[in-house]
Amino acid sequence: MGIREVAKLAGVSVSTVSRTLNETTYVKDETRLRVLDAAHRLNYSPNAFAKGLKSNKSNTIALVIPDISNMIFPKITQGVEKVMRKNGYITVLCNTGEDCGAEQDYIKFLTGQRIDGFIFATLTKNTAYINELRDQGIPVVLAGRYNDESIDAIGVDNFKAGYEATKYQIEIGHQKIVFVMGNPKLCLYEQRLAGYKKALEDYGLKFREEYVLYELYDSISLYSQTRKLFERIPDIEAIVASSDPKAFMLMRALRDMGKDIPGDVSIVGIDDVEFSSIIDPPLSTVAQPLTEMGELAAKKLIAQIKHKEKTGKLMEPTVDILDVKLIVRGTTRKRRQNESDRHKFVELEQ
């Protein structure tokens, strides 16, 4: 089942078989046909190990993500895989479980496996070992993080996302706006928070530390923290959640406290995961183009790989920032003038 068998059946040398199959130089039409036929008859498929050994190419890339069951990553993954497959690359999945150590181990292991390139969608700040990878000449692109100009990246405008979400809440009349913060180690949350602050500032509202709710530990803790916050400050009017899943958790907590959404609290998220449009009421949110991000990251990586194959060097890194877009759905609502108006409104609706 090797190339030798094909050669024998076609009555040519192995070199000729290789040449026809790889279309590398001249081979007479008549011979080519014989070879192709033989290869087909023997159901020949070249040994990837041998090929790789010569070419030092695996046609395999690694997608490193923290947690595939976190809703934003399947979309990114889908985009990456699709583009890779179309271009003849295989995608290996590395689920690091948000564990930096595991990530490094994985990288070390994969480097030995001669991976052609890496896409990192992990979101921690520490990029030392990632830069190292690039310094070794291995193509790397970051998806969803771009704290560093020294590496190729596709990101979204997280600052704008935070800004737009907040701006909208302000423009529909809210002033007491809580920001739900995520893990501060991830710069995307910092950027979103910065956007929130800037919007407040631009509209002459004062930033108050007690209005930002930090997600400590996990999303369960967010539930109890929400209740505590609303007990302390009952007149909160609006919420900007730094991610959709956080918005879901808050909606849950609020509902359990007897609050109506958007009647009592106007909520806007950031992400636009698939579920945001399915829940009731559908979540208003700032959408980031996740699948597109994956696709672009994949294309960028392929471009680097090809360039490296040709020239032996990597291109200068660039970072592309994708735009975000506010989608108004059912969880946001104009502020009513005062309490008495509000009751009127409620009665009217029933």
Added chain:
Amino acid sequence: MGIREVAKLAGVSVSTVSRTLNETTYVKDETRLRVLDAAHRLNYSPNAFAKGLKSNKSNTIALVIPDISNMIFPKITQGVEKVMRKNGYITVLCNTGEDCGAEQDYIKFLTGQRIDGFIFATLTKNTAYINELRDQGIPVVLAGRYNDESIDAIGVDNFKAGYEATKYQIEIGHQKIVFVMGNPKLCLYEQRLAGYKKALEDYGLKFREEYVLYELYDSISLYSQTRKLFERIPDIEAIVASSDPKAFMLMRALRDMGKDIPGDVSIVGIDDVEFSSIIDPPLSTVAQPLTEMGELAAKKLIAQIKHKEKTGKLMEPTVDILDVKLIVRGTTRKRRQNESDRHKFVELEQ
């Protein structure tokens, strides 16, 4: 950076280096230390291509799924990847997009890439090319489907899932129970439907074809179909959805028609995806252990791979069926005695 450099630095032959690194036969302690030190100093990592060429092992498996952004697959994927990584295997992700042709292309391509084994979580009935794969001696395990005893598989008891969901609706007093059917090409839906029918029968209820709602095309169409069904048969009391995402879509449609859940319609799903517990009200559903399914499939595949390495043959295939469990949450509710009672109830609550 090859083994030769290590050998030179350690002052030994390449054979000795290989032997120390693979711990295959005798090598003097003193020599071993020298080699290890040299390898470490040169940051040596063996070339996977060369290794594979000799051993015919890639330490790589392929996970074939229809759609990673379909909520049940990230969980399975997570389970597979975790076990694989722990055992030194790499997982390549194959997202076929429910397209059988693409799947076959992918398989052909991967077979050439010398993949050690396959896990299929795709759910179509046609297994001809999968059986072929096994006949070629390639380890294969199916996750989530088990229509065939000739291949290793991990499945869930889909019949029981349909049965338990229906049984519960009956036991809390409902009689007019709609079943929402999925793609009939997937045997898991057929099995769930069979469970529904059997439960009806066991409780002396008649199966009515007009009570099963077929998801034609996509989940969007399900929305309009739901409305049509309830216009035609307004007194439906309960719904058994053959998957949680379908339940979500129905809840949406029902809500838009002004129906209260579970007040007017009692709904139970099957799957227990992460979101089911997050939405409001949280979905009652029959849970299948998705992550566990992935883990077990991975373990089974590894067992086959190891066995094949040792004996050159595959073990007799076995299929394991995991149990499912009804989780009662907020979308199900006991039937009230009659219409007048019902109005009373509603008033009381307000």
Added chain:
DNA sequence: ACTATTCAAGAAAACGTTTTCATAAAATAG
């Protein structure tokens, strides 16, 4: 008609390992 050039195809080297074969020293047995 004789040399360049292009076309066509085989022989053999190379890729970086592992593994077999060979050999020698050391340990053990009789």
Added chain:
DNA sequence: CTATTTTATGAAAACGTTTTCTTGAATAGT
């Protein structure tokens, strides 16, 4: 003290390709 076994290592073959080096035939240029 020799004969065998065990321990330890090097040389070389093998894995299945691609690619360089040759060589030969055909075509073209004067």
